[in-house]
Amino acid sequence: MTRYFLFGMIALALICCKGKDGSSSEKENTIPDHLYDKILTYGLPNTERQILSDGISEKWKILQVDVAGCEVTQKLMDSVAAENNRTYANLESKYGRDWKERYERDLQDFAMKRVDVMDVLITNKIFRDKLKQCNIEIDGVDKDIIQSKTPGIYEAAVYSFDEDFNRKNCCKVRVDINKRTVTLIQ
Template sequence: MTRVFSFLSIVILLSSCKKEDDGLRNGYFWLYGAGLKDIYEEEATSGISEKWKIKWVDAGGCTIDYETLKKITATNKKTRAAIENKYGKGWDVKYNKDVEDFMMKRVDVMDVLIVNKLFRSKLRDHNIPIDDVDKEIKELNDKGQYEVAVINPKLEYENKICFRVNVDTNNRTVNLIQ
């Protein structure tokens, strides 16, 4: 029953979403994927989603049927064409390089945060030890600016984000987002 509901949800999602511009929804290009997830790649694609305005949406588990695969492929083909129209030919090479580079940039962000007094103070306010910070990092642009959401996974879903900061790795500054 769950599998049927999941399949119907995917079909409805792929076929009934109002298309703003060949895959552009709420300001983001949506690309669909299925299969086993690589958590590091998932973190990196999420981290650069603001910069590229591309979101990856899970449209199925490890196994999907042929019809769902065809719909995913057709939808992604249109969306990739729209992305190419916006970013130009070879966008995927630049995008993949940004995905690879993100993990090193993430280390730079933590280097700035770990010595910042404001950041440490906010961690203490929320009883989060510095060596156990659960966070989501999003790259905002190519100028070394990031948004970091500090999360407490023990809290209710709607209250998991304890605070957000903007980090500038070039100027080594941290600003609280109100």
């Protein structure tokens, strides 16, 4: 049993560390480079942290960018550290010395807010009807959630995958967790 678990973990690490094009991430960056500070990463992706940092990127104007998979050189690690040190200095001048602690608190808060967003969504008739139109089960909702500039307002892009694992967009909604309302955007 342990041997199969170990084999599975190794296979998962190899799959996660390299995308179809040989890169560590297939996510396309459509945000203009000059508007966001970038924190570079490499190695086995921390997908949960990536989801959370994507969710608060609009507020902080910070992107986490994978620059390499699991196989890295010392030269790459040194260059990433040097670039990140410059980014951290820039972020400190923008947000103050305690920016890292506040950023981490925002990540943790966003993790909890994602649960609140889903709680509002699953009880909303408009959302449930839209899921039915897209043939998505309520317990299998794939979504990208981002925090808006207005406190308590979130946008969620809901999607599924076809049999060839191609993403099929279902809808975009705006969720107000304070008023517990859902507005269909598209």
